[in-house]
Amino acid sequence: MNDFDYEAATTVDEAVSLLAAGGQRARVLAGGTDLLVQLRERRRDADLVVDVKRIPQLSEISYEAATGLRLGAAVPCYRVYGDAEVAAAYPGLVDSASLIGGWQIQGRASLGGNLCNASPAADGIPSLIAYDAVANIAGPQGERDVPVAEFCTGPGKTVLERGEFLVSITLPPQPAHSGAAYQRFIPRNEMDIAVVGVGAWVQLSDDAKSIKSARIALAAVAPTPVVATEASKWLSGRPADEATFAEAGELAKKAARPISDLRGTAEYRNHLVGVLTRRVLAAAVSRAQAS
Amino acid sequence: MSHVQAPEASVRPTKNVHVELTVNGEPREFLCAPRESLLDVLRNRLGLTGAKEGCNNGNCGACAVILNGVPVNSCLVLGVEAAGAEVETVEGLAKGSHLHPLQQCFLEDAALQCGICTPGFLVSAKALLDRNPDPSEEEIRLHLAGNLCRCTGYDKIVRAVQDAAKANT
Numbered sequence: 001m002n003d004f005d006y007e008a009a010t011t012v013d014e015a016v017s018l019l020a021a022g023g024q025r026a027r028v029l030a031g032g033t034d035l036l037v038q039l040r041e042r043r044r045d046a047d048l049v050v051d052v053k054r055i056p057q058l059s060e061i062s063y064e065a066a067t068g069l070r071l072g073a074a075v076p077c078y079r080v081y082g083d084a085e086v087a088a089a090y091p092g093l094v095d096s097a098s099l100i101g102g103w104q105i106q107g108r109a110s111l112g113g114n115l116c117n118a119s120p121a122a123d124g125i126p127s128l129i130a131y132d133a134v135a136n137i138a139g140p141q142g143e144r145d146v147p148v149a150e151f152c153t154g155p156g157k158t159v160l161e162r163g164e165f166l167v168s169i170t171l172p173p174q175p176a177h178s179g180a181a182y183q184r185f186i187p188r189n190e191m192d193i194a195v196v197g198v199g200a201w202v203q204l205s206d207d208a209k210s211i212k213s214a215r216i217a218l219a220a221v222a223p224t225p226v227v228a229t230e231a232s233k234w235l236s237g238r239p240a241d242e243a244t245f246a247e248a249g250e251l252a253k254k255a256a257r258p259i260s261d262l263r264g265t266a267e268y269r270n271h272l273v274g275v276l277t278r279r280v281l282a283a284a285v286s287r288a289q290a291s
Numbered sequence: 292m293s294h295v296q297a298p299e300a301s302v303r304p305t306k307n308v309h310v311e312l313t314v315n316g317e318p319r320e321f322l323c324a325p326r327e328s329l330l331d332v333l334r335n336r337l338g339l340t341g342a343k344e345g346c347n348n349g350n351c352g353a354c355a356v357i358l359n360g361v362p363v364n365s366c367l368v369l370g371v372e373a374a375g376a377e378v379e380t381v382e383g384l385a386k387g388s389h390l391h392p393l394q395q396c397f398l399e400d401a402a403l404q405c406g407i408c409t410p411g412f413l414v415s416a417k418a419l420l421d422r423n424p425d426p427s428e429e430e431i432r433l434h435l436a437g438n439l440c441r442c443t444g445y446d447k448i449v450r451a452v453q454d455a456a457k458a459n460t
């Protein structure tokens with residue numbers, strides 16, 4: 001690891017000035033479970049590491065049923081599933097947060113860090129996209145909001161400009177009869193990188209028998225996590241049954257542009273998109289029916 | 292396969308930082324460079340060599356410590372981040388010569404061979420029992436999934452944790 005300076009910012013403005021002055025050579029530190037590994041392996045270098053965990057907005061969870069969830073960008077995963085109200089309202093987020101690494105990783109790793117790290121296989125991002133989450137960014141020009149679906153621009157690349165950083169992520173309030181789920185495929189039970197990951201959010205009709213609207217997001221099948229637009233749109237008005245879930249799975253494959261690597265071939269990944277989409281839709285619908 | 296040579300570590304002089312924290316209930320302080328991990332600091336600056344360096348990238352759990360009540364891999368925490376924190380290491384488990392029930396059960400159940408992973412397992416298991424004194428086998432396996440052991444095949448470790456839970460109640 002390179003030698004670097006360390007600053008623990010305590011306000012958003014302080015972090016912005018440190019990052020703006022540091023430019024490419026400054027790095028934001030949240031849980032460090034990606035950053036410290038990358039610095040140690042010299043995949044990234046830094047002259048300045050800016051710890052953002054002591055900034056109040058970054059470490060807060062605020063939730064109201066009427067207004068939705070604001071999740072501080074540095075809140076570690078264990079606090080997401082440990083908050084009973086948030087866990088009940090956003091089960092898809094709980095699925096993601098409890099899959100990232102093991103228990104000791106979840107004590108540090110944040111969903112904000114998962115998003116900013118912009119891995120194509122990130123387990124947090126599909127859930128955020130499925131929930132139509134928005135990234136709240138601060139920078140030298142003030143604040144701006146970007147939909148999470150547009151936040152990642154390539155492997156390890158994001159819309160963040162010099163001096164900008166992620167303050168929080170907002171998720172809309174959940175309507176009646178809605179639910180979400182995230183699942184990934186890995187060759188073992190714990191501690192691995194997704195071969196494919198799929199997140200889905202659904203809202204059902206008042207009688208809970210058909211799908212009013214849906215959003216499906218895929219991981220590890222393109223340079224960034226992607227929305228399965230055609231499958232998502234097609235679901236509106238369809239009966240909430242197995243035949244619909246299977247057909248949506250076929251349509252979701254159209255959004256996948258997978259590569260072949262040591263974790264799986266492109267063909268295998270396409271197949272998994274179909275299977276996982278069917279399964280997460282079933283899980284999301286059953287949660288929506290129970291809500 | 293061609294390997295790209297990493298550039299030499301820069302020799303920018305960074306200032307050592309003074310950090311105060313609590314370790315196993317006692318106030319401690321140290322000076323460290325910002326790049327030193329909490330694991331480096333515990334081992335090299337505070338003389339607490341219980342936490343082990345296995346993989347140094349968060350996968351093996353041999354360096355697990357409890358930071359403000361939360362189990363973490365100390366290789367993925369900077370020493371400077373621990374300012375003001377309460378840290379519990381494996382050295383804090385035994386009270387004098389009186390072993391913690393987990394330590395006693397690991398010994399009696401032969402839940403270790405080479406022993407490198409053992410401090411991490413003990414710390415993770417303690418964090419689990421602190422929160423949930425009567426975990427199911429599945430809960431034990433889930434909470435120890437971030438700790439790797441290449442000798443025992445895990446069954447004896449899981450059994451030792453179950454026995455320690457029984458001994459505690």
Ligand SMILES: Cc1cc2nc3c(=O)[nH]c(=O)nc-3n(C[C@H](O)[C@H](O)[C@H](O)COP(=O)(O)OP(=O)(O)OC[C@H]3O[C@@H](n4cnc5c(N)ncnc54)[C@H](O)[C@@H]3O)c2cc1C
Binds near residue numbers: 028035074109114117
């Ligand atoms: C053993 C192990 C297992 C893992 N398993 C998984 C897994 O199963 N699934 C998965 O998806 N990931 C996994 N990861 C990767 C990592 O834990 C996650 O991506 C985690 O969510 C990163 O969050 P963090 O808070 O630790 O981020 P950090 O490491 O602090 O930051 C990650 C990146 O984002 C930047 N950043 C962080 N916060 C901000 C911000 N607020 N504004 C701007 N930039 C920011 C940092 O500069 C860095 O480039 C694993 C890692 C390890 C070590």
